[in-house]
Amino acid sequence: MEDVTCKVLVIGAGPGGYVAAIRAGQLGLDTVIVEGECLGGTCLNVGCIPSKAIIHAADEFEKAAHFAGESAIGVKAGKPEIDFAKTLTWKDGIVKRLTTGVGGLLKKNKVRSISGWATFVDGKTVDVKENGSTHRIRAENIIIATGSVPVELPFLPFGGDVISSTEALSLATPPKTMAVVGAGYIGLELGIAYAKLGTKVTVVEAMDKILPLYDKELTRPVEKTLKRLGVEVILGAKAKGQSKKGLDIETADGKAETVKAEKILVTVGRAPKTEGWGRDKLVLDMDGKFLRVDDKCRTTMSGVYAIGDVTGEPMLAHRAMAQGEMVAEIIAGHNRRWDKRAIPAVCFTDPEIVSVGLSPEEAKSSGYDVKTQNFPFSANGRAMSMEAEDGFIRVVARADNKLVLGVQAAGKGVSELSTAFGLAIEMGATLDDIAGTIHAHPTLGEAFHEASLRTLGHALHI
Amino acid sequence: MGEHVIKLPDVGEGVAEAELVEWLADIGANVREDEVIASVMTDKATVEIPSPVEGKIIWRGGDVGDVLAVGSPLVRLEVDGAGNVKPGEAPPQEKKPEAKPEEKKEDKKAKQDSSSPASGGGVEAKGRDGGGQANGKTPPQSTALTALPAREGAQKENDRVRDRAGEQTSAPKSAMPRPEGEKPLASPAVRKRAADAGVDLRRVPGSGPAGRITHEDLDAFFSSDGETATARGAGYTRNTLVKDVPVIGLRRKIAEKMEAANNRIVPITYVDEVDVTALEDLRAELNNSRKEGRPKLTILPFLMRAMVKAISEQPHLNAIYDDEAGVIHQYGGVHIGIAAQTPNGLMVPVVKHAEARDLWDCAAEAARLADAAKSGKASRDELSGSTITITSLGAMGGIVTTPVINHPEVAIVGVNKMQVLPRWNGTEFMPRKVMNLSSSFDHRVIDGWDAAVFVQRLKALLETPAMIFIEN
Numbered sequence: 045m046e047d048v049t050c051k052v053l054v055i056g057a058g059p060g061g062y063v064a065a066i067r068a069g070q071l072g073l074d075t076v077i078v079e080g081e082c083l084g085g086t087c088l089n090v091g092c093i094p095s096k097a098i099i100h101a102a103d104e105f106e107k108a109a110h111f112a113g114e115s116a117i118g119v120k121a122g123k124p125e126i127d128f129a130k131t132l133t134w135k136d137g138i139v140k141r142l143t144t145g146v147g148g149l150l151k152k153n154k155v156r157s158i159s160g161w162a163t164f165v166d167g168k169t170v171d172v173k174e175n176g177s178t179h180r181i182r183a184e185n186i187i188i189a190t191g192s193v194p195v196e197l198p199f200l201p202f203g204g205d206v207i208s209s210t211e212a213l214s215l216a217t218p219p220k221t222m223a224v225v226g227a228g229y230i231g232l233e234l235g236i237a238y239a240k241l242g243t244k245v246t247v248v249e250a251m252d253k254i255l256p257l258y259d260k261e262l263t264r265p266v267e268k269t270l271k272r273l274g275v276e277v278i279l280g281a282k283a284k285g286q287s288k289k290g291l292d293i294e295t296a297d298g299k300a301e302t303v304k305a306e307k308i309l310v311t312v313g314r315a316p317k318t319e320g321w322g323r324d325k326l327v328l329d330m331d332g333k334f335l336r337v338d339d340k341c342r343t344t345m346s347g348v349y350a351i352g353d354v355t356g357e358p359m360l361a362h363r364a365m366a367q368g369e370m371v372a373e374i375i376a377g378h379n380r381r382w383d384k385r386a387i388p389a390v391c392f393t394d395p396e397i398v399s400v401g402l403s404p405e406e407a408k409s410s411g412y413d414v415k416t417q418n419f420p421f422s423a424n425g426r427a428m429s430m431e432a433e434d435g436f437i438r439v440v441a442r443a444d445n446k447l448v449l450g451v452q453a454a455g456k457g458v459s460e461l462s463t464a465f466g467l468a469i470e471m472g473a474t475l476d477d478i479a480g481t482i483h484a485h486p487t488l489g490e491a492f493h494e495a496s497l498r499t500l501g502h503a504l505h506i
Numbered sequence: 507m508g509e510h511v512i513k514l515p516d517v518g519e520g521v522a523e524a525e526l527v528e529w530l531a532d533i534g535a536n537v538r539e540d541e542v543i544a545s546v547m548t549d550k551a552t553v554e555i556p557s558p559v560e561g562k563i564i565w566r567g568g569d570v571g572d573v574l575a576v577g578s579p580l581v582r583l584e585v586d587g588a589g590n591v592k593p594g595e596a597p598p599q600e601k602k603p604e605a606k607p608e609e610k611k612e613d614k615k616a617k618q619d620s621s622s623p624a625s626g627g628g629v630e631a632k633g634r635d636g637g638g639q640a641n642g643k644t645p646p647q648s649t650a651l652t653a654l655p656a657r658e659g660a661q662k663e664n665d666r667v668r669d670r671a672g673e674q675t676s677a678p679k680s681a682m683p684r685p686e687g688e689k690p691l692a693s694p695a696v697r698k699r700a701a702d703a704g705v706d707l708r709r710v711p712g713s714g715p716a717g718r719i720t721h722e723d724l725d726a727f728f729s730s731d732g733e734t735a736t737a738r739g740a741g742y743t744r745n746t747l748v749k750d751v752p753v754i755g756l757r758r759k760i761a762e763k764m765e766a767a768n769n770r771i772v773p774i775t776y777v778d779e780v781d782v783t784a785l786e787d788l789r790a791e792l793n794n795s796r797k798e799g800r801p802k803l804t805i806l807p808f809l810m811r812a813m814v815k816a817i818s819e820q821p822h823l824n825a826i827y828d829d830e831a832g833v834i835h836q837y838g839g840v841h842i843g844i845a846a847q848t849p850n851g852l853m854v855p856v857v858k859h860a861e862a863r864d865l866w867d868c869a870a871e872a873a874r875l876a877d878a879a880k881s882g883k884a885s886r887d888e889l890s891g892s893t894i895t896i897t898s899l900g901a902m903g904g905i906v907t908t909p910v911i912n913h914p915e916v917a918i919v920g921v922n923k924m925q926v927l928p929r930w931n932g933t934e935f936m937p938r939k940v941m942n943l944s945s946s947f948d949h950r951v952i953d954g955w956d957a958a959v960f961v962q963r964l965k966a967l968l969e970t971p972a973m974i975f976i977e978n
Contacts, residue, residue, distance in 0.1 A: 379701045385689075445716035447691065472691040472718040 046179075048156070050076045052375055053170060053183035055162045055321065058085020060352030060364025061189030062146050067372035069153030076181060077150060078172050080161040084143040085191050086353075087361040090210040093142060095233060097135035098213060099392055101126070102237035109240075117431070126241065128217050135213070164322035167345045185347050185375045188335065189368065190321055192314040192353035199285045200225065206286055206308045209234060215307070218243045223291040223305035225283045227254040229391040231311035232266065236394050239273040246276045246303045248283055248293055255391065258452075259405060261418075262397050265434040265454045269394045278303070283310075316354040331356060339382040341371045349375075363387050386450075386469040388462040395435050398458045400465040401450030404440050413443040415475075417498040419491040421455045423506050426486040432456035437491040439475065439499050446474040446500070451492070461489055475500050508589025510559050512581045514567075514574050517546060517553040524548045525573045527755040529566065536562050543581055546574070547755050551886035561585035571754035683711040692719040699724060756851045767913040770829060774949040775908045776957045778965055782924060783939045785971045792865075800866055805921065806844070807868040809896060811974050812967040813919065814840050814861045817894070820960050823917045824893045827951050834916070834951055843892030843912055844872050846879045847899075853879040854912060856892040865975075896921065907944045916952055919964070920944040 052068045054061045057079035065077040082089045108124035150157050158181075160174030170186065172179040194208035202208050207215075212234050218241040224231040227249035239245040247254070247270070254270075254277060255263045270277055280296030290305030316334050329336040329344040334356040341349045349371045352364030366387075370380045391397040404416045418438035421427035427435075435455025441448050451465035468478055478496035483489045490505075497503045517524055524546035531543045542554045543563070561583030568574055583589075684690065690707035692700070696719055700707050703724075710727045712719035730746045753761055782805070789803050796802070817824045817840055826835040840861045843854040855875035860868055878884040895912040898921035909920035924941040943964060947957040967974050 379704055381701070383697050383701075442716070447716035471693045472714070472716065474715045476715065 048076060048158075048179055048181045050074045050156070050181065050183050052076070052185050052187065052372070053078070053181055054187045054189055054368075055170065056085060056189035056191055056352070057083045057146065057150075057157070058189060058191045058352060058364065059087045059361040060191070060368040061085065061187065062150060062368075063365040064187050064189065064351060064368030064372045065155045066149055066153050067369045068375065069150070069155045071372060071376040073372070073376055075153075075155045076158060076183065077155055078158045078160060078162045078170070078181070080159070082143055083146045083150070083157070084139075088142045088146065089139055090213055092361055094135050094139055094213045095209070095230075095237075096392060097138055098131070099233060099237045101131045101135075102240035103394070106240040126218075128215075128241075132214060162321055164325040167326055167348055170322075185349065187368070187371055188321075188343070188348065188350040188354060189352045189364065190317040190354050191364075192316050192359050194310070195313045195315045197225070197283065197310055197312060200283060200308065200310055202310070205306065206310060209309070209311055212238075212307075212309050219306035220244060221290065221305045222246070222307045222309060223248060223303045225291070225308065225310045226312040227251075227277065227279075228257070228311055228313065229255060229393065229397075231309065232270075232393045233391065234309060234311070235275060236266075236269065236273065239270075239275045240394075244274070244304075246278065246291075246305065248278050248281050248291065248303065250280065250282055252280050252296075254279070255393075255397070257389075258391070258397055258399065259403055261436075261438070262399070262452055262454045265395050266391075266393045266397065268434060314353065314359055316356075316359075318354060340374050340380065341367050341382070358387055358389060360387060360389065384470070385472075386466055388466045390459045390462055392459065395432070395455045396457065396459045397452075397454045398462045398465065399450070399452045400462060401448070401469045402440055403450055403452060404438075407440050407442075407449045412449065414440060414449070415443045415446075415499050416440045417495055417503075419495040419498055419503065419506060421488065421491060423494075424486075424488060424491050426488050426490070427455065429486070430456065432488075437461070437495045439478070439492070439495040441475050441496075441499055446476060448473050448475060448478065448496075451495075453491075455488065455491075457488060461492065464489060464492060508585055508587050509564075510561055510583040510585045510589040511579050512543070512555070512557060512583065514546065514576050514578055514580045515555065516576050517548050521548045521576060523573050523575045524553070525755060525758070526568050526570050527552060528570060531557075531563050533563050533566060536560075537583070547759070548886060551884065551889055552882055555580065557581070557583065559583060559585050561589075571752050571758075683709065684717055690719055691717055696721055696724055703728065756853070760852050763913060764910060767910050771911050771913060772949045773908070773911055773946045774952070774954055774957055775944060775946045776954070776961050777906050777942055777944045778961050779940050779942050780965045780968050781929065781938050781940050782968060785968050786924075786939050788971050801869045801873050803865070803869050805924075806872055806896065806898065807865050808968065808971060808974060809919065809921065809964070810842055810857065810860050810868045810872070811865055812964050813842065813894065813896070815967055815974055816960055816963040818861075819963065820956060823947070823952065823956070823960055825916050825951075826893060826914050827916050827948060828914065829950070837893040839893070841891050841893045843895035843915075844875065845895060845897040845912075846876050848880045848882070850882070853884065853889060854892060854895060855879045855884050855888050856890065858891065894918070899923075903941075905942055909944060909946045911946050911948055916948040917957075917960070918946050920946070 051074040054065045054075065054077040057065070057077050061077060062083065065075050068075040087093060105124055105126050108121060111119045111121040112123045147157065158172055158174070158179060160172040160179070162170045162172050164170055167186070168182055168184070170181045170183070172181060194210065196202055200206050209230050218238055221244045222235070222238055224235040224245060224247045227247050231247060232254060235245045235247055253260065253263065254267065278293065278295065282294045284292040284294055284300070286292070286308060287302055289302050291303040291308050293301050293303060295301055318333065318335060326345055326348065328348070335343055335350040335354050337343055337350050337355045341351050341355065343350050351367035351371055353359040355367070366384060367382070370382065373380045386401040388398065388400040402410065404414055407414045416438060418436040420436040422433040427433050432455060435453065435458065437451065437453040437458070439448060440450035448468055451468065453461055475496045478493060479500055481493070483493040494503050494505055498506065514524060526544060527547045528545040530545070531537050531541070537543055537557045537560065539558065539560050540556045542556050544555045545552050546555060563581055564584050565582035567578060567580045574580065690710065691712060692707055697707065699721070700710070705724070705727065707719055710719050710723055713723050714720045729748060785805070785808060789805065789808065793803055821836050822834065824837050824840050826837070828835065839859045842857045842860045844857060845852060845854050855878065857863070857868060857871045857875065863871060875884065875888055878888060892912060892915065894915055895918045897909045897918055899907070901923055903921060903923040905922055907920045907922060909918045911918045920943065922942040922944055924939055926937050927940050928935040929938040929940065943961060945957065945961050
């Protein structure tokens, strides 16, 4: 196979990598992207997108099941059934459309796409193995976008009935029982979805609360849902290993128990993929388990950049995309650096949780004098009219100049509101800016307006 | 109480619109009958609009610089009695030029600045106090700029002065734009612009809420080159004042006229020296012996008469070229425009029928019109209808000019300064009074040869002035 030279080489075609490649192509840089599996990476193939499809199917099924019983709004329907194979086909169709779309976009922007596993030879050279043949690629600039993989527990190795999120998105049928190890957002999103599909789900969490990254106020509506769905949550417990019946655990008070589980879903986080691509051939400083990058996503080697999950928390697709875009522009000679004020985080649990910017606690520990108030959806007309009264929107602002530092929300559909929250913070909005913006009635977004008014001390509807 | 609407009257024959050049009464002001409330300008004549009734102004139909159509509402007055607006009749549409609120604010600001020249210093002092609190290291960056001296421009009412640095009086009071370690607050668009320009936003003061850096703050930073006056030490300081002078009224008319001349006419300029020793002797003699009440003669009336004479031989130079219709209107009458500098700018009053005026009459009419133009009393009729133009900067005239033809005429004669220079008479150098004539012609319709013939003819006439007065 002949050698390839290019200006930009992107390793990994996940959301960070493919965006970097597209942008580089737009900027007229001769760009090559290498992907060992499927275009779109974790996000499109085994992450964000397929999980949202499963969650949607589960929600619809639960709704139908709800109508088979007592429904306050008067809708009555027969007992629903789910053809899960069809659900998976539908989900795979969405994935297929999106990944094909990525391929088209790369092509459109004159990015050469090579499939195969890349291994560094040195800081300017990479070998790509594909079907036994090897391409040697020489590039002026290399962007490492290798992403992350699910963390495996040594005493619960993946395989058989011990599954990661990847396998959980392609189970032939919802299991009768499932143990979820780790009550982070991935475990709870999938755990709640399967509970809705009829699985008896037990969540085992080592910490003393679910969704440890979010405060109690935000997680309370989710706890309520877990209870309603009959999901058992065992906090402060350690998973010990797999047994015949299911998952062996040690509870908070030291008792050994067994959780009945057909499948054991291990969602204890994701680890950056820093091995398997020849890191030892380079001299890259590390930042813990991540690659160390500066505010231009430069590694310690000249011409070698890194973006996305491999560079640190939060491991989110939209962060990787923004980094990818930035790095492409930097390589094209633009003066860019990471100057974002906020990276929104969304949990697609039931109800959804959004956090943008600083929480009240984070703001206080950053040294700010903070004003914060929330507005509950129980006082919002739109929420009532769609049976979505759980949750609230909370605004965190500086007491001295009313600058909005953070916005959090829990509630049905609040993921879509993350756009407004992010824009407000990125634009440097103050409470008065939000209070002075007309929010359409009747919408859930009014709660954002009201929360700001309430923080200013003059909420209208509470 | 009723409402009376004053509409823009027909201010001259064939005039469809006029430009507002001055408001003499503010909203809320009470005006008496016949009191002038506004001035409008058509072509180059200014017309004052009086109020026909007594009342209080409640609405004005535009800002200075707006062009209004004849018949459109100019002012609404609240009057005793019924007024001329029927109840329920729709009030005239509010006209809101986009930049209006901002301009008004700046106007006000400029006025405040000019009325209290010490205000900048006062703000600075306050700023320093704040700076001391913050860290006391550097003198205030943002506020120090307001102390820059150049304020003269602010005094002219119509000029809208924008002191970009001065806009930042509302910036944080500290010396540095913000406390150390605090991230600058700016929208992504502002951040990108700063990055593209290589500006570190940490050095830019923000005037927005919570110290947000706006596009305007960035503008101000760019125009100050990111350095403060004080940082450079005493002595010479950079003047960061940017004065926005709206091109309105006469200035706009002049600009449009010059643009038309430059866009349409292909000029040829021809310069030659004229020995005016004999002319000057004659002029001195005539002035010494002039009758009571006659104006003092300048070179101008001689030149006018010489042009009348030369034009009688080359009538196509006394013309209006309608290039759209493809017609040259050659005039029998010689209507000479005399370019005059007035306090407001260039005006060209016209001496009509110079061919029918003698030397003294030419002098008297030219003097009268110049006065009228300078005092702003020249009528529209007196400012239009020329067929050829003379331009002279007198003693300031330099040795050569390239006069711009008074479109749509085809020729202009420029008079340069007169000086005594040695000239060779064939046997010796003699001190002679000489001046140059710099004349431009529309080369589309006047050939270089004709231009040269015309100027040579003027030269011959002026060098032997008796020839001007001898009939064929």
